[in-house]
Amino acid sequence: MRPHFYSRQSTDLARYALENRGDGGSGPRLVIIGVGMMGREHLRVVALLGRARLRGIYDASPDSIRLALADCAAHGVAEPLVYDSLDAACADPHADAYMVCTPNFSHWNLFEGLLATGKPIFLEKPMATSLAEARRMVDIARDYPGLVQLGMQYRFKAQYVDAFHEVQSQQVIGPVKTIAMAEYRPPFLDKVGQWNKFNRYSGGTLVEKCCHYFDLINQMAAGIPTKVYAQGGRAVNFLDFEQDGECSDIDDHAFVSITYDNGILANFTLNMFSQELYEELVVTGPGGRVVASEQASFRPGVPSSALIKVETPDHPAYRGLEVTYPDTIERSGHSGATFFEHLAWVTQLEGGEADAATALQGFWSLVVASAAQQSLTSGEVILIDEFCAGQGITLPSHG
Template identity: 45%
Template sequence: MSEMNSNYFKSNFNTAYLSDEDKHVFKEQVPGYKFVVIGAGMIGTEHIQVTMLEGRATIHGIYDVDERSMAHTKREFETAYPGKKLHCYNSLKEACHDPDVDALIICTPNYTHIDIVREAVTSGKHIMLEKPMATSLKDALEIHELATNYAGVFQIGLQYRHKAIYSEAIHEVLERKSIGDVKTISIVEHRLPFLDKVKQWNKFSKYSGGTLVEKACHYFDLLNLFAESRPLTVYATGGQAVNFRTFSYGEDEDTSDIVDHAQVTVVYENGVHSTFNLCMFAPMFYEEITLCGAEGRLKAYENMDFLPNERPETHLEILSGNKQASRISTPSYPKAIQSSGHHGGTYYEHKYFIDNMEGKTTATATVDEGFWSIIVGLAAEESIRTGQIVSVTKLLEESIRV
């Protein structure tokens, strides 16, 4: 009954005519945990909405250095959830150390993560840190050290692995071994340019870490996951062909320097070869993964092209030749979850975050996995700058020497 008594289930029915005494299936779920969201922008709002939809936790408060964002998010929250109040903290320290709170969700601009994590870990509370965990190797190493052996949950927000297409692909490839040993992996992302942010920080590499850190860390996490190995070498080409080529922000800002297209090749220690193809000036949101193994091929995609044609947004196929049955499907979640953020990935990220807090085993991204997703992104950015193949071992050794 507890699964049926979730908020997404209730959203499909009119229950206003029922008194509280007559509600059983639709009885209000009492949250067992309180969260603070640090960062009240677009992704912070998504984390708030998904927390309330999942239902086992509630949002107790928010903190943001941008007062406009904080005031807007407070107003939107209290309008969407009548009778609930959202506390606004006056400082990061106050937000991290509220004794009434169980967990912190950090979703501030990338370059601020290191300073916030330094304070957050002193609280001992459970932590969900949005991707990318850091913008530089130095900061990533420090966060990795701070999170290692941390008493609470320390989860990295690489939620793409929880999207329906990737969740099913992980099950088929890594658990069922439907295509045999993986030999090659290809991922494609074609999408609109980066959206607006407060002070447009995502248009500048010094704040975001660069496109292949900021955005592609999701896909490098997936490449690493499916390869089941450490990256050995990274080679990338790319540049800034269309987006933000003359864009600047503020009187003293440089012109935007983020790449808007790239081709990245990652070779793994176990011999798996992989590629990532990125275009940030396509009129859609499209991503695709193709895995070829010794016994078959899996292809899955997710598409939002804004056209009126009615067709499935997701697709997954496993072609097995004469070895076993082939399958075609459209992986998806219930509509309320699928539309709640990142095709349901954020919802399950939160569900598993609470499961982790309760001591259950989940497949959420660890700090180690978050670290390696950053390593590939930083190596790819370096390869574009130098035109050279980057040895991951040398990259790590050089950073440690510095």
């Protein structure tokens, strides 16, 4: 019998990325707006990949700017310009593209402020805290002269790259019937101004945290979500958290059920009071299951590990194969996912093609997330058509 050759896409991707690293001396000149935790992760990834240059940064917090400049020094990044306003950042004729890495509630205003530049925009997830704003962004992005890429880096995690490849090929499991995704993790981390402790700034836990997973589920389902039901609430985290007299109101656990127009059923489990991080995606078809999982610790020095299983007898990944990226990439943030997201961004800026999240895909992830958030509050099943129509939102065709 011929041995089964199993090509792992994440391995090819890592090899390609490492072979195509640059020296940082040329490439698009990037401006990062918001250099908190995520903006600085992008900054470090710019240095590691070396295919773009950091032109400038803008942040409302002097502390974040100080930390960003220290990161530049530590990672051999030439000191960037520090703009004193968004207008100054926009007016820089030598900026080639902008990356918005500020809190969720500020995304719409900053996105709108950047439009006059006509230059490419990378916008962190979730694209907005309101579905109506996100819908407007879809139309704007369609007609905008520059690229608009959404920050949905989880689809670049090694185990999901391989799972997606396996699912799309339909060679083993056949047509997808059900999708189950789960995330167990420790509570939200500290943020500048603690915006992630309040629904009005973050959009709610299912919007802020889980739009990543709804994006993955949407991609795996390749259908239009029609119905969402969610249960969950506040069990453990931040029950006594208060800032300027305002109490935290964010949820810390949920079970979400999604129906797609192609008959696929999906569910998502969130638990944010776990000690360690564990993610699992299970995609099932008549021929078997694809299982992608990751175990990681928030404690320093404990490396993450990811596995893919293709559960059909004789498959090389039947018992599970490790699909972790090389260590330098893994350690650059989010198990290497940010690195590959950045590679996709730079590749597109250079005129190449890459499979990164579009505004339309960002919108659909937000549709599920907002409907789930609404279902948590109302206790009702949310019909997507009615939910969107009730907000005056016409649904775009699926992308």
